Amino acid sequence: MKFLTEYRDPELVTAYLEEIHKITTKPWTLMEICGGQTHSLVKNGILEMLPANITMVHGPGCPVCVTSVSVIDEAIYLAMQPQVILCSFGDMLRVPGSKKSLLEAKAEGADIRILYSPLEAVQLAMQNPEKEVVFFAVGFETTAPANALSVVQADQMGVNNFSILASHVLVPPAMEAILGDDENKIDAFLAAGHVCTIMGIDEYYPIAAKYKCPIVVTGFEPVDLLQGILMAVQQLENGTYEVENQYARSVQREGNKMAQDTIHKVFTVSDRIWRGIGNIPQSGYEVNDRYKEYNARIKFHINIPLAEENKECISGEIMKGLKKPKQCPNFGIKCKPEHPLGAPMVSSEGACAAYYHYADASETSMEKETVAS
Amino acid sequence: MCLAIPGKLLAITAQLDETFRTGKVSFGGIQKEVNLYMVPEAKVGDYILVHVGVAINVVDEEEAKQTFQFLKDMGEVEELETPNN
Ligand code: SF4
Numbered sequence: 001m002k003f004l005t006e007y008r009d010p011e012l013v014t015a016y017l018e019e020i021h022k023i024t025t026k027p028w029t030l031m032e033i034c035g036g037q038t039h040s041l042v043k044n045g046i047l048e049m050l051p052a053n054i055t056m057v058h059g060p061g062c063p064v065c066v067t068s069v070s071v072i073d074e075a076i077y078l079a080m081q082p083q084v085i086l087c088s089f090g091d092m093l094r095v096p097g098s099k100k101s102l103l104e105a106k107a108e109g110a111d112i113r114i115l116y117s118p119l120e121a122v123q124l125a126m127q128n129p130e131k132e133v134v135f136f137a138v139g140f141e142t143t144a145p146a147n148a149l150s151v152v153q154a155d156q157m158g159v160n161n162f163s164i165l166a167s168h169v170l171v172p173p174a175m176e177a178i179l180g181d182d183e184n185k186i187d188a189f190l191a192a193g194h195v196c197t198i199m200g201i202d203e204y205y206p207i208a209a210k211y212k213c214p215i216v217v218t219g220f221e222p223v224d225l226l227q228g229i230l231m232a233v234q235q236l237e238n239g240t241y242e243v244e245n246q247y248a249r250s251v252q253r254e255g256n257k258m259a260q261d262t263i264h265k266v267f268t269v270s271d272r273i274w275r276g277i278g279n280i281p282q283s284g285y286e287v288n289d290r291y292k293e294y295n296a297r298i299k300f301h302i303n304i305p306l307a308e309e310n311k312e313c314i315s316g317e318i319m320k321g322l323k324k325p326k327q328c329p330n331f332g333i334k335c336k337p338e339h340p341l342g343a344p345m346v347s348s349e350g351a352c353a354a355y356y357h358y359a360d361a362s363e364t365s366m367e368k369e370t371v372a373s
Numbered sequence: 374m375c376l377a378i379p380g381k382l383l384a385i386t387a388q389l390d391e392t393f394r395t396g397k398v399s400f401g402g403i404q405k406e407v408n409l410y411m412v413p414e415a416k417v418g419d420y421i422l423v424h425v426g427v428a429i430n431v432v433d434e435e436e437a438k439q440t441f442q443f444l445k446d447m448g449e450v451e452e453l454e455t456p457n458n
Contacts, residue, residue, distance in 0.1 A: 008439060036376040036449065043447060062375065089425070090455060116455040117426025119408055139425075142375055145411060146427035152392055194377045197422065197430050220376060221443050249436055250422065256429055258411040348448065349375060 009223050016226035017049055020233055027053045028236050029185045030229060031178070031321050033171055034192035035062030035349025036220045042354040044222045054233065057185070057321030058351035060174050060274060061192055063138040063167075064091045065315065065343040065350045068273040069307040071167045072097035075136050077304055078165060078296060079110035085128065087121040088136040090114040091347040094340060098307035118150035118164070125154065125162035134296045137164040141195045144168050144285055145259035148266035151287065151294045163296040166286050169272055171195050172203045173283035178320050179211040186321050188232040190218040190225070193247040198263075200255030204243045212241045219247040266291050275309065275343055276316030313342030318351055325355040332356060376449055377424035379437035382417055385409070398423060401441055403453045425452075 032038060038058045041047055047056055060066050076097050079086035086102070093103040093114065106112040111131075115121055118135045125133035137147040147164060154162040175189060191204060196217045204215045214235035218228030228246045235242060245251055263285070272284025287295035296302070312330055317323040325331055325344070335341035337353050344350035348357065380400040387395040391410055398407040398421065405426070412428045415421050420437035422430040432440075444450050 008443060034375055039449075040447065090452065114455055116405070116452055117408075119426050140375060142377065142424050142429070145429065146408075146425045149392065149408065149410060149427060156390075156392060192375070194375065194422075194424065194429075197377065221440070250430060250432060256411055258413070259429055262411065 008221060012223050013226060016230050020230050021051050023237055024051045024053050024233055025237060028187045028233060029055045029057060030188045030190060030232055031057045031059045031186045032190040033059040033061040037190060037225060038351050039349050039354050040220045041225055043358045046222055046225055060277060060319035062347060062349040063140060064095055064347040066169055066274045067138050067167050068275045069098050069309055070304055073304045073307055074302050075165055076100065076102060076105045077302060078134050078300060079105050079112050084132045084134055085111045085113060086134050086136060087113045087115045092136060092138060094346050095343045096340060118147050119153065122150050122154050122159055122162055125159050129161060131161060133162050135164045138167045140169055140171060141199045144263045145198060148262045151266045151291050154294060155291060163294045163299045165296040168285035169274065170283050172207060173280050175207055177280045179213055181320060183322055187236055188214040190228045191215050193217060193219045193250055196251040196255065198256050198259045201243055201245060201253055208241050208243050214241045215243045217245045217247050217251055276319055310341060315342045315344045318344060325352040377422040377429055378444055378450055379420050379422050379432055379441050382415055382419050382421055384417060400450060400453050401445060405453060
């Protein structure tokens, strides 16, 4: 556990913790959505400071973790085309596809570049007119405006050797899928701050009402997370189910309209298969007809068969909040960050990697014993 | 890669048209070209929240500095080190 003095505002941390301990009378299960929040909760030792009655489970909020095996296969197929330069965010390279990862394809000679921004991929296309540049456009609502803007820029400049492989996922439909599951255990959600910086918070009102589930839009620093948890527990203890905004310093109710307009200009809402979870209707973005020449799936006539997921990986149960990473029999044994069996072991925002790196060893053995008995 | 990182807008570097409005942004010393299309209100000297090369919001200076330090401690700003290809 961390020393309290290491936090940005130790007094506030103490005050929120005391209040959470004071008001919690029943067991509650809370899910945070964003992988950045998962990373922060685990790395900062917050899970150990909460009352035993409060269980935090870690939702599907890391694009690396939810991009389906088939989409990784599509990216690898594109990367193997001789004229193609495939560009991606770095985290995606180690995610296993059905046969290999992008990193392995790169070792076999595929031209794969790690970029910081999709807009750099447009530049790269302009510098390499004899090549086809494809950007692997993964991400949640936070990333969608940048990916959409790359298409708008390419179109404006007549860059016709650029396209994107869109694998966008949307948070609210995933929350509904989790809450609607027969086995659902989630009592309240911490919604992802930066997703709401873009999209605003209006989408969450119908979900909170329909499932009688408090939703607190929350930041990712320890003080934010503890305040978000406190607000959610207060609601649960009082029997209310409102949408609240803990992260008002970065989230306005209406979000960023320019960003939303850019998204809607380029993308249309589509069904999307989530790794470990399966198809969630209307839970993704695909390039719309107006910009179809920038859709790599159409441009390269991709027709990759749907791939089986690795049955040894229980990431679906983890992301639905039914299990914790250490309850996976492969955790730390067959599955480690150096040899990930499943995607949540790849990036530090994946729940399995976060537990692997930061949760201390004694807790590991204890939990293993509990699971085994 | 899901988080947006705050930085200081040092200069407006390109203004071809609104979709290409670009600025130089310093993230604790690391400088990056950032697209400003979605924050038309941003001025030189402002702190802006940037995600994968695109600014998405203008934020308070003090807040920005503390958040940046937190993200740095968390190892979340490593993506800024990705070399421009
Ligand atoms: S430990 Fe590995 S195999 Fe198990 S759920 Fe996590 S990623 Fe999948």
